Amino acid sequence: MDASIAKALSLGPESTIADHTVDITTTGARSNEPRRIEIWFHNIDGSVYLTGLPGPRAWYANLLSHPRFTFHVKHAVRADLPATAAPVTDPRERAALFDAIITGIDALYARRGSHQRVAHPERWVTDSPLVRVSFD
Secondary structure, three states, X not given: XXXXXXXXXXXXXXXXXXXXXEEEEEXXXXXXXXXXXXXXXXXXXXXXXXXXXXXXXHHHHHHHHOOEEEEXXXXXXXEEXXXXXXXXXXXXXXXXXXXXXXXXXXXXXXXXXXXXXXXXXXHHHHHOOEEEEEEO
């Protein structure tokens, strides 16, 4: 992987919301048509993850049906990366990952001067989609 892309994916304490924001193109679970959305990604201990608010998400259903997708880096550098999603289902692993993700989101808001915090973090662990991204 190109060094500038690896740096964009690494994130760090100084990373902004824009740094976390990418697009993904999935294949529709029912339509088999391409679906592109904007989403945040997280880098935990060198692995990239996608998640979202608790509840059903079309992008997650799409990745469960068609795990191969395109990860579009669009801020510090532009790149369209072929990738594969693997759902994270182990409860202990999910709890540890969401602890890190929620801590990171809360820190992002704090750096912006906001007192906003992730609401109902326990629901994220049980009800939010979570996938590990592997780049081809």
